[in-house]
Amino acid sequence: MTKIKNMEEFATVSGISRPTVSKYFNDPSSVRPRTRARIEEALKEHDYRPNIYAVNQNRKLTKAVGIVVPLLVDPYFAEIARKLEKRCIDRGYRPTLFSAHGQTDQEVDVLESLRSLKPAGVLLAPLGRSSNHAVLEKFCCDVPTLIFDSSVGEFGLSFVGSDNRQFTTHITDYLCRTGEPPCFFEMKTPANPNAHRRRQAYLDAMAQFGQPAKVISIDGEGWEFEEIGRRGGHQAFEDGAFSTNTVLCSNDRLAIGLLTACYERGIQVGRGPNCSIRVAGQDGHPHSRFTCPPLTTISHDYDTVSRTAADSLFAAIDGDVTPWNSTRIEGKLTLRSSA
Amino acid sequence: MTKIKNMEEFATVSGISRPTVSKYFNDPSSVRPRTRARIEEALKEHDYRPNIYAVNQNRKLTKAVGIVVPLLVDPYFAEIARKLEKRCIDRGYRPTLFSAHGQTDQEVDVLESLRSLKPAGVLLAPLGRSSNHAVLEKFCCDVPTLIFDSSVGEFGLSFVGSDNRQFTTHITDYLCRTGEPPCFFEMKTPANPNAHRRRQAYLDAMAQFGQPAKVISIDGEGWEFEEIGRRGGHQAFEDGAFSTNTVLCSNDRLAIGLLTACYERGIQVGRGPNCSIRVAGQDGHPHSRFTCPPLTTISHDYDTVSRTAADSLFAAIDGDVTPWNSTRIEGKLTLRSSA
């Protein structure tokens, strides 16, 4: 295992000319099998990898892919990012993970660093409401970008996300069929447009089912949804805002906070005999299985969303030109004991 | 805002020579104030940023820093990574985030890609028990690496983490003083050596307090601690393994799973009149505030750990040669209603 300085040296020890070695590293299948074998033989005995900086300097198209999420400490985003990362690697790209950490300026900074990476493409889940739309739009013009999770205008190549209307319609239907019709528990100024779609779907569904709708919009800014849900829950109880014994939360993290508020007030949650309230969430958050009670929710189809998003980007990189379009994946009801 | 191709062009439009411009980008304070002003003036009107690939090709020392965690979907690691990331940016480095996603081969892959990044330094939280020690050690020889969170031999520049002995001693003391002495709930084959330190500290503390110790080691492999804790909790209840009404869990995620098991068995947790068991965790996991009941735990000092780790690395990069040493930061007891 001798150390090799550069491709020239490696070409010498492997007995192949440098241009051919270069060709091999760009696509091992582009050289004759015997040549490939000789190179891979040499690769085992000599520790050499092309200098990515020198490689990328001369390539028009980098193999880098950026993955951007609004908040990596949210396991939902961490999970979807993980799946996207894997798909990139499997396709021979080198993914780099970024998080805006819930802040507008950081999202801008991330896009800025991403530019200098000269990536082949970017998978971007925007902050949403607090995104800098001008910066976002300009970025999408310059870099092949696929938007996922939350759509903010028809930017980028396309959009792939969950079907928020189906999510809410489906779980509202379930709740109506199995007990009192749900109130809708949400943030007054939600972080992204998915929340608006969910509220509207709730209102539509309740109208369709001939049930009285009740939306509880709680205060709170930022991305600490659990704490916002907890405080908002307490406030709602004090105000007597819950008009039925069933609450559908706009998302799981809000529901988790509401569960905490219920616990703190000694209110039992679930379908059991001593329970006085049912709580449901939306998202299928990785943590929802372990709340007390375990949270009934409607889950993102992580696999399909990540596959569709990644494949769309790869197709675009490979030259497939399709007009902007929006793909929305249905969710699956996950019944647990909270509702 | 005209587009500039390279530094040559930018030097021309700014009226400064290219070597001086180059000097400016490496350290803005290294040029005369008026020169700097002229460059920054030009920067406002012309959209130019040095090509990082060309820059890094010629620099012996890159400004890149790698941050590696074992499992990014765990909000504890996401949070500590976020803080480290910020500290790197504040010091002018370009951090890149990696996760081993709990898997040995992925950790190896991450270190491999990290090599080709030629980073100035790496902040590495290893998987622990399942790390490939040989690969890890070799990596640390080649790249300035500071190990944090979990120590696996005296690799790298130094180690910075939490004082697990203090964690467990402190919370064990609290539990003994406020009720029945705790049993210790842990995984039989824990992911990292911190767990062993905690068990030993528990045993030592109980001996010192003159209390009978009871360690419950549950089955389970991998990083899905909540599910392992839940299953293990059920098993422990069935076996009558809890010899007192108080359980100290080896970490918060295990505790969260145990809380779920308690809920599923109708066992009330906490200090209240109807409660039959107290449960405490260790880590101060971001989620521990929102469990039902909220989890009493001993919290990592995220700020001090991240600051100490980052500063140690930066010092080493700047040429400070200190012998390998281990810094362990104390935790703070966070009292909530679970114990």
Next chain:
DNA sequence: TCAAAAACTTTACGCGCGTAAATATTTTGT
């Protein structure tokens, strides 16, 4: 077997920038 096709070698240039050396210009202190 032999010509065409495919793959490889040799040679050479350029990418965008760091950096060194020699020279020219500005700033500083007195």
Next chain:
DNA sequence: ACAAAATATTTACGCGCGTAAAGTTTTTGA
């Protein structure tokens, strides 16, 4: 105001690799 010090300019080379062009060798197929 003038010499010394600091800073900027000019010139030039090299980093490691992609890639093009022309020539050589190997493979393919009828």
